[in-house]
Each structure stands twice: as C-alpha cells, then as structure tokens.
Amino acid sequence: MNRVLPLALAAGLAFSIAACGNSDSKAAADDNAALKVVATTPEVADFVRQIGGDRVAVTQIIKPGVDPHDYEPTPADLQAIGAAEVVVENGVGLEEWLDGTIEAAGFDGTVVDASKGVTLRTDDPHIWHSPVNAKIMVTDIEEALATAEPAAAGTFGTNLTAYATELDKLDADNQAAWAKVPVAQRKLVTNHDAFGYYVDRYQLDFVGSVIPSLDTSAELSTAQLAALVAKIKQTGTKAIFTESSLPPKTAEAIAAQAGVKVIGGEDALFGDSLGPQGTEQGTYLGAERHNTATMTAALGG
Template sequence: MTRLRYGVAAAALAVAGLLTGCSAEPAGNAAAASSEPVPVVATTPQVADFVRNIGGDDVTVTQIVKPGVDPHDYEPTPADMQAVAGAKLVVKNGVGLEKWLDRTISSAGYTGTVVDASANVALRPDDPHIWHNPLNAKIMVADIEKGLAAADPARTAVFAENLADYSAELDELDADNLAAYARIPADQRKLVTNHDAFGYYVDRYRLDFVGSVIPSMDTSAELSAKQLTDLVAKIRATGTKAVFTESSLPPKTAEAIAAQAGVKVVASLYGDSLGPAGSDGATYLTAERHNTATIAGALAG
C-alpha cells in the first residue's frame, strides 16, 4: 500500500513538473513577444506622425496615405489591406475623412481595435480637418496614447511620457501661432485657400475666411463660373492680399483667380497632407509652423 501511495505521489509530481515545464515556454514566448514593436496602421500622414511621436521605437507604423496625396478620394491598394490585416491597432483621423477605410478593414478581415482620433474633439459641421488646431491635436494624441497603452500595457509608462513631451511641443506651437497673428491687425487677417481645409485654424487664430477656390471641405467639388466671379469680387471688395495654394492640390485655378483679382499667389500650404521627408512639411509640427510663417508673412507684407 505504501509503495502504491508513493507511486501515485511520484506520478502526480511528475505531471506537475510537466505542466510547469509546458507553461514556462509560453511565458518566455510572451515576454519575447512583448519586446516586439506594436504593428500599427495609421491612415493619414498627420495621424501617422502622431503615432510615431507617442509610440516611439515601441511601434512600427504603416502609413496608408502618402505625403502630398489627397486623402479624400484615396483608393486603397492590396498592400494597404495586407498591412491592415497584420495590424494590432488601426488609427484614423475620423469625421468622414477616410471614406474608404471601412471597406478596406472589411476586405482585410481585420477585427481588432480602431482608434478614432477625433472622438473627443469639438467638431465643426462635417469638417474633418481637425488637426489644424494644435489644441485638437493634443486631444488626438491623448486618444492615440490610450489606444497604444491598451494594445501594449507593459509600455504604458513609456507612452505616457512620450505624450507629455509631445503635448508640451503642441502647446509651444499654439503659443507661437498666437504670437504671430497678434502682430497683424485684425482687419488684415483675410484668408483665401484652395479649399475649405482651415476652418479650425481660422477659428483658433481669429482669421477672416474670405473663401476658397474649391467651395467645399471636400476636394471633389468644383467651382462654377458664378462662384468664380463672386470669389474674385469678394477678394477685391475685402482687400484680401493673397490666394494661398495647397501642396496636395493643383494650383492653376487658384492662380487664375488671383490674376483676375489682381492679388498675389502664395505657395503652398499643407492643407490635407504633409510633405515628403526633408521638406518643411515633413512632420506635423514643421508643417504647421510653415503654414503660419507663410500666411502671417504674406498678410503682414
């Protein structure tokens, strides 16, 4: 009987040892997996730049819309769908800017988390260009930080520290923008752009939006002959000094309107997109500083 009990006990210990040994390998694999960067798909250049700043070396970012490309009418590629399928997190701008995203996610079979960076932003009606107010950008990166922390809780402290650092840079950007426009008389702060992409910027810095070459927040709209004539008349009547083109849109119509109105053309703002590496618009911060320097310089001159 004693030998039987000993045999049972020994067998139980052996099984326990096997179970412990089996569980040790997955734990090691989990630790190794957690050291890998989080694969993130970001829709637009601005959103991708935010993710890179908050995630740092702890994320790998696949950016769908490339610099200088209009996001309104973008057509996803098979490579985009493959990236979405392999992502742990998808981050979008929201407010209908990425009309193509839902079908891309469906085609890719992605069932993970989608972070809508616009979720807590106070929105203008149907206006997706929320990032042009740096205070909105602070809200967007805070939402992104929460999404990254949920995707990789072990790195929560790192993401939080990155968020604090980048938020301070956004505060500095906003303060510099306010100072730039404080030097320009209110009656000279008149803005005409390619399309209506700067509503949040106009509201934040108290500019007077005279009109846009494309009479819409969506670049697919077209200017009628009457609207063109009316815009030229309005530019003349208000004493507007310039028409500003945008990096992701053809400048020809803007140039024609400026010529008819007898004002200068100023190229070019980063409206819907950022610029390529090495340009003034390579990052969100440099693009917004470029926009302010360009607009304020032209209005002051």
C-alpha cells in the same frame, strides 16, 4: 456613406501577400517586438510615431502630397491592415474607404478614431489644424497604444507629456505670430476649405476658397468664380494660398483676375497633407509652423 470596396482589390490581396512574403519576412522579424500600427493619414501617422517611438512599427497608408478625399485603397493596404494590431484613423468621415477595407482585410484588432472628444465643425474633418485638437488626438492615440501594449504604457505616457508641451508651444507661437498682423489684414483665401479649425482658433476672416467645399471633389462654377473675385477685391484680401496636395492653376487664374498675389510652390500650405518624410515639413509641427509663417508673412507685410 462608405465607398464599396472593389472586388478586384480583395481578390488582389492573396497575390500581394504571396509576392511580398519573402521580401517582407526579415522586416517582420525585425519588428516582432514592436506594436504593429496602421495609420491612415500623414498627420495621424506622425502622431503615432511621436507617441509610440521605437515601441511601434507604423505603416502609413496615405503618402505625403496625396489628396485624402480621393484616396482609393490598394491590395498593399489590405495586407498592412490585416497584419496590424491597431489601426488609427483621423475620423469625421475623411476615410470613407476604411470600413470596407478593414472588413475585406479580416482585421479584428483595435480601431482608434482620433477625433473622439474633439468639438467638431459641421462635416469638417480637418481637425488637426488646431493644436488644441491635436492634443486631444494624441491623447486618444496614447490611450489606445497603452491598452494594446501595457508593457510600454509608461513610455507612451512620457512621450505624450513631452509632445503635449510641444503642441502648447506651437499654439502659443501661432498666437504670437498672428498678434503681429493687423486684424483687418487677417483675410484668408485657400485652395479649399481646409483651415476652418485654424481660422476659428486664431480668429481669422475666411474670405473663401477656390474649391467651394470641405472636400476637394467640388468644382467652382462661373458664377462662384466671379463672386470670389469680387469678394477678394471688396475685402482687400492680399493673397490666395495654394496647397501642397492640389494643383494651383485655378487659384492662379482667380488671383490674376482679382489682382492679388499667389502663394505657392515651396510656400504652398499643407492643407490635407504633410511634406516629404525626413523633412521638417514632413512632421505635423513642422508643417503647421510653415503654414503660420507663410500666412503671417504674406498678410502682415
């Protein structure tokens, strides 16, 4: 169910446009030749940049390190959506706020659900963690961009072909990395249940999560905490992996009780987000390579 857009947000749009109008005029003029695209999450924004190249001007709504499950739209988001020609979403219910925001912004362009064609796990929006799904997502995006900007369709198609090759290589590299980890040691515990598609693709054993949900708003009860500690001990799980967009405190407490190590800090997994823009982990490929390298190093040793 979509959240109701706060009235204050819609009311703030006019002020936001007036305040930003002068400073944004030059940027708008510079981007006149580019297709204006709003992308909701860091992952789909990176996909749009990879496929669109310099033929698109991308506004990314959710910034790196921000939990998308708790996101609340801002007046600047309405302004960006209202000015866009295409809006790209992850889909599968991740952006509960989007429909109301689009309506409030008066957007009448194309909305692209990048999950179209993906075989879904029940209520699990973290589809990008399988490179196979990522190929479907970028294909959906390429089709929408080519429809919106036919003059650049050749460029978008060429970029899709090149990026699909990169995704195939990522998948092959992931397969090779996990092949070096004994099957009995491929046991995963994370902050929340964000890696189901990854687990399925690479045949891992998902032991459990600190937050017992696909969403990050759930809380672990005392009984669930004790059960997770017991399961970690029983299965011989080696580590708990924290995530870049979630606090590590509870994971650290569980790890201490279970007698296992915590993988966090700079080694934290990218579950719901990417790294800072401009870094290797700020791209989908870089973040996924980081995740695989971190997990296989910790579990294979």
